[in-house]
Amino acid sequence: MNKRTIKNTDLAVAPINFGGNVFGWTLNEKESFDILDRFTGEGFNFIDTADTYSWWVNGKGGQSEEIIGKWMKSRGKRNDLVIATKVGSETKEHSFDISRKHILKSVDESLQRLQTDHIDLYYTHFDDKITPVEETLQAYDEIIKAGKVRYIAASNVSPERLRESFEVAEKNNLPKYVALQPHYNLMEREGFEKNYAPLVEEFGLSAFPYWSLAAGFLTGKYRSEDDLSKSQRGEGVRKYLNPKGMEVLKALDEISSKHQTKPATVALAWLLSNPLITAPIVSATSESQLETLFSAPKLQLDSTDIDRLNKASE
Template sequence: MRRIEIPSAELQVSSYCLGTMYFGSKVPVDTSLTLLDAYADRGGNFLDSANKYASWIEGFSGGESERVIGRWLKDRPRDRFVVTSKVGFPYGDVPRSLRADVIVSECEKSLRRLGTDYIDIYFAHAEDAGTPVEETLRAFDKLIRDGKVRCIGASNHQAWRLAEAELMARAAGLPHYVVLQQRFSYLQPVVGADFGTQLPLTPEQTDFCARHGVLLMAYSPLLGGLYEKPEIPVPVQYRSEHSDKLLELLRRRAAEWGYTPSQLVLGWMLALSPCVVPEVTASRLEHLEANLREVDPAHAAVFAEEVASVDSFTVKYS
């Protein structure tokens, strides 16, 4: 698995990030550990988690994913892996907040659950309109200076909030967001699509990240298996003639080249300019191994050009 450098940080991450949202909850602990083994055996080093995973599942309270990662990391060289966590969304008695006290206290909890001295990338998981951005960045800055966090990222943020944080970071000598993780897939949302608290990647964000050396990451890249199963209806947020054309192209090319549609979608993301690192996950080993099969760069480039010819999303393609 190839490595991708985060332009504004001294980190190299795998081209496929392993999402661990349901590890230790919907995905049993033993299965979760097997999936982590398989990912590492394929050369993966990028593990994504959050403090609240998976508090919304009945019988769980949050922190389950982090505890599984901590158990798995215990007997492995810590510096081989890039581990993330997040703060901002509510769970249990923790409010939705990016206040300094919440950031610092939640970081301490995550460190204990992960069984590590530091988090490589600590994300502001959601916007907080009630907290000044300077307070948020100063809290992150303290964690970085204390050696508890290496760098910071943003998720589910609007473009203007990213710009506000960048301006504040420059003016006050505070840390910059080096990664942006948003909802993003091969199909494009229709205008006005509502995803609740999840915010999709926009052309403005793509341009901002390209200009400022911010790595793009995609969560929910495979839309819950939609690309593999024609019988699954396209979610209302994506229903359009444009989506129909993209699905036809995807399934035809995947069949011609011997890939699954999901594999081709993931390869396409890495062929974008700037590239988008997809977050892959699975509850079964065979599904993870299938999704980690890399697409020939030549095929990905051809496919990207074909998608561009019918695409309305203003991302440049390599």
């Protein structure tokens, strides 16, 4: 499989980033191990998690990192993988926090749960909008120099604070973010394309969109309110049951039929056709869902397909 290099790093990743929010939530430990074995068995090597997944289960989090850590230790595959996790999430125990104190504490806890001596990509998950940018970057500088983290990235950081981070890093010789994790898919385009794509280009960032399948809506299994009860995440797609959503599903149906594939595969291939996108983040909880992911990098959409999807999702 052709791997893509995360810009400004020596990390090479397959073009699908597995979202570990399902570990310890909709997948138990054994099921998680099976999915990870199958995912990596196909040559994929990029796994995304966070220190607080899945806090919505027990109000605390850490289950996802613990499962990944146990799996890596049992399989002896750590050096073959690119592991990303995050700091600064909101839980029942604390609000957003990217202070030096919280980062230094959280990175050690994540390393312990992951049973590893380093994290390849460490994200600012959410910006607390209070901690000075310089304090956050100095904390990252400390943990990079200590060998605990290789590179840093940003997720839910405003365009203004993101730009400030680069200015402060340049001025003070501090680490710079190498990647951005934006909310971006066929149903959610404006925020990334208007506010973040220019920054991705300007600062040479790799982009790993989350909610790549719009919480499962782009799989096509939610087409009416009656379908919302099909899964624990169903209620999250209610907002897409509108004329635009139906038009996007119609376009996905047409193109997936043309290529003899699944709507979700087409939706991911649309993301991968964008030169700014390195590897979409997507989860799977079954063999059939995994096959959908595996097919996406192989699907080459033509200009007619992309135009059809762009118009349907405008």
